[in-house]
Amino acid sequence: MKFVAAAILSALVVWASPAPGLGQSAGIKVIVNGVDVPLTAPAVMANGQVMAPISGLFEPMGAIAAFYEVDRSIVVTNRLRATVRMRVGETAFQVNTQSRVLPAAPQLLNGQVFVPAQVIFSALGAWTKFEEAERTLFVSSQITGVAAQVRDGILQVKVSTTGPVQTETRVLSNPDRLVVDFLHAALRTQARELSVQDAGVQRIRTAQFQIKPYISRMVFDLLAPVEIRVTSDSATYLVTLEIAPKLAASGSPPPAPDTPAGSGALKVMGVTFEPNGPAGRVVIDATGGMEYKIREFVFPDRLAIDIARAVFIPVKQELAFEHPSVLTVRAAQFTARPPVTRIVVTLKRKMNFVISQSGGRLLIDINAQMVGRGHLVAIDPGHGGRDPGAIGPGGLRESDIVLDIALQVRDLLRQDGIRVMMIRETDATVELLDRPRLAREAGATIYASIHANANGRATVNGSETYYLTPQSLALAQMIQDELGVVLGLPSRGIKTASFLVLRDTGIPSVLVETAFISNAVEEARLSDIGFRQRLSRAIHRGITRFLAIYPAPAAP
Ligand SMILES: [Zn+2]
Numbered sequence: 001m002k003f004v005a006a007a008i009l010s011a012l013v014v015w016a017s018p019a020p021g022l023g024q025s026a027g028i029k030v031i032v033n034g035v036d037v038p039l040t041a042p043a044v045m046a047n048g049q050v051m052a053p054i055s056g057l058f059e060p061m062g063a064i065a066a067f068y069e070v071d072r073s074i075v076v077t078n079r080l081r082a083t084v085r086m087r088v089g090e091t092a093f094q095v096n097t098q099s100r101v102l103p104a105a106p107q108l109l110n111g112q113v114f115v116p117a118q119v120i121f122s123a124l125g126a127w128t129k130f131e132e133a134e135r136t137l138f139v140s141s142q143i144t145g146v147a148a149q150v151r152d153g154i155l156q157v158k159v160s161t162t163g164p165v166q167t168e169t170r171v172l173s174n175p176d177r178l179v180v181d182f183l184h185a186a187l188r189t190q191a192r193e194l195s196v197q198d199a200g201v202q203r204i205r206t207a208q209f210q211i212k213p214y215i216s217r218m219v220f221d222l223l224a225p226v227e228i229r230v231t232s233d234s235a236t237y238l239v240t241l242e243i244a245p246k247l248a249a250s251g252s253p254p255p256a257p258d259t260p261a262g263s264g265a266l267k268v269m270g271v272t273f274e275p276n277g278p279a280g281r282v283v284i285d286a287t288g289g290m291e292y293k294i295r296e297f298v299f300p301d302r303l304a305i306d307i308a309r310a311v312f313i314p315v316k317q318e319l320a321f322e323h324p325s326v327l328t329v330r331a332a333q334f335t336a337r338p339p340v341t342r343i344v345v346t347l348k349r350k351m352n353f354v355i356s357q358s359g360g361r362l363l364i365d366i367n368a369q370m371v372g373r374g375h376l377v378a379i380d381p382g383h384g385g386r387d388p389g390a391i392g393p394g395g396l397r398e399s400d401i402v403l404d405i406a407l408q409v410r411d412l413l414r415q416d417g418i419r420v421m422m423i424r425e426t427d428a429t430v431e432l433l434d435r436p437r438l439a440r441e442a443g444a445t446i447y448a449s450i451h452a453n454a455n456g457r458a459t460v461n462g463s464e465t466y467y468l469t470p471q472s473l474a475l476a477q478m479i480q481d482e483l484g485v486v487l488g489l490p491s492r493g494i495k496t497a498s499f500l501v502l503r504d505t506g507i508p509s510v511l512v513e514t515a516f517i518s519n520a521v522e523e524a525r526l527s528d529i530g531f532r533q534r535l536s537r538a539i540h541r542g543i544t545r546f547l548a549i550y551p552a553p554a555a556p
Helices: 002-016 117-123 398-416 434-442 470-483 522-524 529-549
Strands: 031-032 043-047 049-053 065-067 071-077 083-087 091-093 097-103 107-109 112-116 128-132 136-151 154-161 166-172 176-182 186-187 192-198 201-210 215-222 226-233 236-247 266-276 281-288 290-296 302-308 310-312 315-321 328-336 338-346 352-358 361-367 376-381 419-423 446-453 465-466 491-496 508-514
Touching: 031 166, 049 117, 049 361, 065 112, 065 470, 071 470, 083 117, 107 352, 112 117, 117 136, 117 470, 136 192, 136 201, 166 226, 176 226, 176 236, 176 290, 186 201, 186 215, 192 352, 215 361, 266 315, 266 328, 281 302, 281 328, 281 338, 302 361, 310 328, 338 361, 376 398, 376 434, 398 419, 398 446, 398 529, 419 434, 434 446, 446 470, 446 529, 465 470, 470 508, 470 529, 508 522
Parallel strands: 031 136, 136 186, 266 310, 310 338, 376 419, 376 446, 446 508, 465 491
Antiparallel strands: 043 049, 049 112, 065 071, 071 083, 083 091, 091 097, 107 112, 128 136, 136 154, 154 236, 166 176, 166 290, 176 215, 192 201, 201 215, 226 236, 226 352, 266 281, 281 361, 290 302, 302 338, 315 328, 328 338, 352 361, 465 508
């Protein structure tokens, strides 16, 4: 006994602090689209490959990895429906339907799955490079195509990428040009020049502007002042730029009072936010047309707008909201010399935005429709009516508890602008067979059944999530990941089970067992409103993470 314990201990020690010089060591970083990915265990080297734990690894590339315990397989998928499948201990792997060979087999170490990260990122369409000297694996989205066309006097440029990109847009004068940078994006296409001679644009030049970190740059040489709209659709990784000649006077811009021409500094009078359901509009008013750049940041998701040669008259402004998408809008004088006004919009998550300028007014429309657009989430509180479900030692009924949790999940999703249908909203009897049918008939695109667990042994506790079909795996994993961080609730992981409600739904379907109502301690916690709130938030986060990665199926 003692010997075994010692052996395990030394294995742990070796793992935690590998001998220097072995090459498998602390300090291996994975930087994805500019994000230093927080690894859940130190990455190691095997066969010259960076082996990294899968948890959260692929999310900055817009992909998710799930571990399928039954056959020890790992599935990595992204929104473009690229799927990489592999198995612990095996080098054969599959990219969509193609069979390939990994340079090192995935490994299960201390309960965590490690995969050869570089190969998998490449399979997802990313540009990758391991920098030996920096002990860093660099991974970037790639720009795979640029298409431009003029329609109704508007130049529309569509930029296809293999993963998330952040854009920085700048309007410059003398000579008039527009610069759009794609940060952390590698250009897979050739640098090129495209003559337009329309919509106020003379030509477009595209090039790899910088490497380390990658910046792909698109310069629009202008024939006349233009307005630009930038739409980034994170469901398809398509960035659309729409450029049109600036109209003389449109809308009702504030009067541009006597800004002495040539004296330079523009005055930014203030910033306001106009909420509109889950969407909203940031309005920046100035004494004249603004030269600006807008840049996206992640962790936390935010937009930064810098206005050149502009004095921010209120000196500092800070707006905070109870808003489903926008947390704060802050504005201040960023630098005095030269005067730059900076406005930072902090978002709950990456959002679509459209920027337009009209006279002395800059508008940033924040669109909440992006995450979960097209999805209809079916939430099914288990049991109800004639069937109270499990009853705790203190008399708490499962059907009541899960209804409360489910209603909270519904409200949280709706606040995000996500459509939800409820299988029941009251203490009603719904037959088991009817539940998936109701979801199907309503056109639900994902289904989550919510329960409280029960076991003959009173000490059994914790949360677990069940799924049956492969397409349900990522959803189960994401919800369980989130339940796993609920304080004091042990995670029992994801499991497969052929529950009736998980069969034949044809959509990602899970059954969430929140906590054990049969355990007196967990029963007491389930009766606590604060605990139920934490459970609801965890389920909500898991679902929205899934929706952010998986586009809704196209409408029939
Ligand atoms: Zn139940």
